[in-house]
Amino acid sequence: MDFRRLRYFLAVAEELHFGRAATRLEIAQPPLSRQIATLEKEVGVQLFDRSRSQIRLTQAGMVLQEHARQILERLDAAYRETKAVGAGGAGRLRIAFVGSASHGVLPLLIKSYRSSYPDVELALSAVNNAELHRALISREIDIAVARPELRDDEFRRELLCREKLILALPDNSRLATQSELRFADLANETFVLYPRRPRPSYADVVLGICEKEGFAPARLELTQDFQSAISLVSVGVGLSVVPESVSVTQRPGVIYRPYSGHNPGTALTVHSRLDNRAPQVMNFIDVTRRFARKSHG
Incomplete structure (x- = not known):
């Protein structure tokens, strides 16, 4: 008919x-x-x-x-x-990110995207960098937010932000009462690092800071992700070195302090596959670009 x-x-x-x-x-x-x-x-x-x-x-x-x-x-x-x-005004977008990115600018970026494209369904998940890389390659996700970045010629990338590193300390630590914390004075502390695997990883960035400051940590506690690491800090297992943005969200049992010494900082970068030009993906990249310009400006 x-x-x-x-x-x-x-x-x-x-x-x-x-x-x-x-x-x-x-x-x-x-x-x-x-x-x-x-x-x-x-x-x-x-x-x-x-x-x-x-x-x-x-x-x-x-x-x-x-x-x-x-x-x-x-x-x-x-x-x-x-x-x-x-046109990218509806449909589905799968975004995965490192756990520490759930604090700071990423929630604001996602809110900005949702305000422009409220009818796009978002699927969000937190995983480590290695899993981000694998999932993006295998097309299980559309967007990967990594720290500091994923290195692959098949990916487009947009820098979202740069930030300093700070210390996450148990709130009953003797270090919490000191007016200034020198990284070089932490040699005898237990360092809670993540992820446990695969390596090299963010854990090795922290170990590189220790090496720059002339020591290897007396004790290491390796865990698989940021949330597990901060949980161990909260119960007094040791200290951790974390992005400054995580201090925006207070965690019972944890205090955050800046330190003096080598601080390479870290970054958050948004990635997608070069061959994925779905309008939902390209719109998210465009929102990221505008958001980053506004934040840096």
């Missing part, structure tokens, strides 16, 4: 007048009458009772009117949704 013919039928059924229906459809009346006659021939029943003074729907016409309205509404909805997804 021709969808155009259904629209013609519905216009006549609603107007109950061929002249008004033709005006509404912006066509001449004779072609409209021929289209309705063809439709009646197709379905094999009379859809309208015609008289000199008026036309009325037959019972069969009433049934077709109800179905035609539903069919055309669903067709219009399908066109709208298809167009929205194709």
Whole structure:
């Protein structure tokens, strides 16, 4: 059945007048009458009772009117949704990020994206850098937010932010009361580092700071992710070296302090595959670029 013919039928059924229906459809009346006659021939029943003074729907016409309205509404909805997804205004976007990125600027970036594209469904997950790289390669995710970055020629990348490193200390640590903390004075402390594997990783960045300051930690406690590390700090297992942004979210049992000494800082970088030009992905990259410019400016 021709969808155009259904629209013609519905216009006549609603107007109950061929002249008004033709005006509404912006066509001449004779072609409209021929289209309705063809439709009646197709379905094999009379859809309208015609008289000199008026036309009325037959019972069969009433049934077709109800179905035609539903069919055309669903067709219009399908066109709208298809167009929205194709333009990136709807659909789904899978974003994965390192655990420490859930503090600071990433939630603000996602909020900014959602304000521009509220109908895009977001699937969010926290994983380590190695898993981010694997998932992006295998197309299990669309966006990877890594610290400091993923090195792969197949990825596009946008720097989101740079920040200093600070110390996360148990709140009952003797170090918490000191007015100034020198990194070189931490040699006898237990360092809680993450991730445990694979290596090299962020843990090795911290060990590199220790080496720069002339020592190797007396004791190491390796855990798999930031959340586990900060939990161990909160119960007094040791201290950790973390991005400054995590101090925005207070954690019971943990205090944050700046330190003096070698501080290479860290960064957050947003990645996607170069061959993934889905509008949802490109829109997120564009929002990231504008957000970063505004933040740095």
